[in-house]
Structure formats: C-alpha cells, structure tokens
Amino acid sequence: MASTTETGHAKNIANFQTLIEFLTGYGSSYNPSKSNLRLPALIALKDSAELALADVLSHNTIYNGRVSERQVAFSGIKIMSTRFVNAIQVSDASEGSIKEAKFHNRKLQGKRASPPKTPVNPGETATATISASQQSYDQLIQHLSGLKTVLENEPNYQPHEPELLVDTLVSTITDLQNKNLEVARTYANLSNARIARNKLLYGDEIGICETASDVKKYIKAIFGATSPEFAQIKGLEFVKIKN
Template sequence: MSKQYETGNAKNVADLQKLIEQVTVYTAYNPPVDNLKIVNLNTLYINSLNAVTEVEEKRNANKNAIHTRQQAYLNLKSTSTRIINQLEILGLSEGVLAQAKSLNNLIQGSKKKKKEVDEETGEESKTVSTSRQSYTQLADNFSKILQLLATIPTYNPNLEELKLVNLIAYHTTLVESTKNVDITEAVLNTKLIERNNILYKSGTGLYTIAQNVKKYVKSIYGATSPEYSNISKIKFTSS
C-alpha cells in the first residue's frame, strides 16, 4: 500500500474534523438524516481516527516483527557452514556428509540446475533453479540438518553455540520469528479491513457521509452561498 494512500486516509479524517467544526456553527444545520447530525459526525470522526491510528500501530508491530526475523536469520548461513566444518573432521561416510552438504547448499542459496528433457525430441532443454530461499524453507532445511546431527553420535563440538541443544533452540527462534510475522500481518490485515469499512464503505463510510453533508448544506444555503463555499473547499478522496 502506497505512502500516498496512507497519507490520504489521515487527511480524510483530519478534513472530517474541519468539516464538523464548520457546520457546527451553521445555525440552519439540522439534517433530517441521523448520520449527518453533529453528534453522529463526531462519533464517526472518533471511530475513523481510532481506525487509522490502530492500522499504523499494527503496521509498526508487523515491521518490528519483520526486522526481528531478519536479525534472527543473520547468522543462519554461517552457522550452517560451521556445522559442516565440524562434520568434515569426524570421518563420516561420504553419504552422510554429502547429505549434510546438500542441505547446507540449499541454505546458502547455491543453485543446482535441474535438467529437463523435451518430451518430443528427447533432448535436454531449459534448466530450473532448485534454490529454496524463503524463510520457512530455510528453517525447514536447517531443521533437517539438525535431524541429521541427532543421528551422529560423534557430533559433540566444544563450542556452546554449535551444540545440538543450542542449535535446536536457535531453530525454535527462527520458526517463532516467522510465526510472529504471520500473526502481526494477519492482525494488520484485519485492521485494514475495519478502517476501510469505516472510511469508505458505500452509504455509511466517512467519504459518503462527508459528501452528503456538503449536499445538505448546499440544499439549505444554496450553491452560491458563502456557507457552502467554505465547506466545498474541503476535499475528500475515495479509496
């Protein structure tokens, strides 16, 4: 969502307050429609302001969760490589070591090319990258390395951060960081829907009601009146 769009939401709310302040001093302003009455306009303003504020709060929470996840994953590649270095001195079978290195390559982003064969000609055609680099996939591949380590009795490094129990704790941190991103994003999306309904829902949203306030003022004072001229300058944007 663009920064301009977010600024437009806040401006609509601020302009609603300006509109309310203006029509409040109009002695003839006494609309027959409930949602145009001053008391209900004030309620709409408060609800709109709260909705916009909550969206920004939840957006910041989501940004913080994203930053926390980025920090959590910073050492993943180097940690994975250090694990491989430990395994290389243990005299493991080529198969076990190759399996560990293959998982490490996926974490590092090494791109092995998988060949495809043209069904008609039988010739090798384009290649497809098998790099898996999403956060979830990175954590999954790291988990597979840890599962492999659990089957190797001789894996017992002196460094605390490379001990299996601490690697498992680190993996939990990785998984939880992505979970928090997903949770905060879901909450943000819910608040965005709520805000958009309050501001832009047809018939009951801020935008529609603001336009109706202007129409009502024009109907009682006239299109060329200074009263209408004052509020016609207050611009609102639709979603």
C-alpha cells in the first residue's frame, strides 16, 4: 500500500491533469505568452512528473527488498559467533586467543564484561558513561571481523566441521559486507530519485505547484475572479510535500 506521502504526490499530479483538461476545454481562449504555461509544456511537465514518481516507487521497492535481505543475513550472526567461540574454547588454542575471541563475541552480543559503575555523584547521569552497545550493521561486521582475525591467527584452531572453519566465517563476512553496501547503494538511488521528483513537483518556477499557481493567476486575469472558468480551477489543491 502506498504511503500517505506518496499518495499526496500522486494527488498533486492528478489535480494537475485535471487542470490541463479544463485548460484544453478553453480552446484558443487559453493562450498565455509565457512558454512554460502553454499546454504542450504543461503536458510534458505532467508526463515527466509521473515518470519521476514511478521511479521513486520502483527504487523504494528495491531498497526495502535489500533492507529485508540484510536483516535476514544478520539475524543469525550472534548465534554463529557464539558457536565459533565455543569451538575455540575446546581446541588447543592459547588462553590469549580464547580471551580475545570472547572479547569480540561480547562486543557483537552487545554485552559488557562487567556492569557499569554506579555514579559517585547523585546528579551524575548515564550519559557520563560510554555505551557498550555497538550494534550498528557496520560495527557488527567489525566485531565479527575481529573474531575472524583471532581465529585465523591461532594455529591450534583447526576444527573439522565445515560450518566452523575460518573460511566459512570469511564468506559470511563478505556476504554481510555486500548486503550492507547494497542497502547503501539502493538508498542513494532512492534519495536521488526523490530529489528529481521533488524538483518536478515542487521546484521554484518550474515545478507543478508553482506552475499551477501561475496558471490560476492567468485564468483569473483573462476570465475574471467571478468567472465560471476560474471557479472550475481555483479549488484544485497543490500541496508542497517536503519528503
């Protein structure tokens, strides 16, 4: 279902089409000197706006798909990380490697090694401590990469199970990085599409809203404020939407 905002953009275009239909009905009486108010220019602007709106909807669908794919890909990494830590603990790895592996896993899980200290001063708030929850997608990849580095540099970590091999972890990290990049790429495309749409609908002088306002002024000038022609179009709403 389209969002209220996208419906608002579509309504502006639909009202602009209605405006064009009224102007077409005026025949030769509608003859503005300003080129961007002439019917061919209005029709071209409406067509471009429709294409731009469709482009935004298309990019939004693609972006939402990539976000969902990333969410699924990241959903199992905390369990996966814990399995690797369990595996290194039952290997002949050094205590230092095991400690480092636990550190990166703890970061990935969003946990502290110990509870935060109680503020000494009653007026001191939680903002005085540094957050241990580094849970953005980039940071999760970083924590998993840290675990990978520990495992690949520990000569005594030699599991027999394919799912616990360092190569498996490397492949997972590469997949997560790619999915994260796809979200960023598709969001950039969506953002650029929105900019193009907004210029056509709401740009100064050239946008649909400004153009419709000028058309209304022209109709009011040539037919009069109390004319039936102006009554036809004055109620058509063109609302500027910021996003």
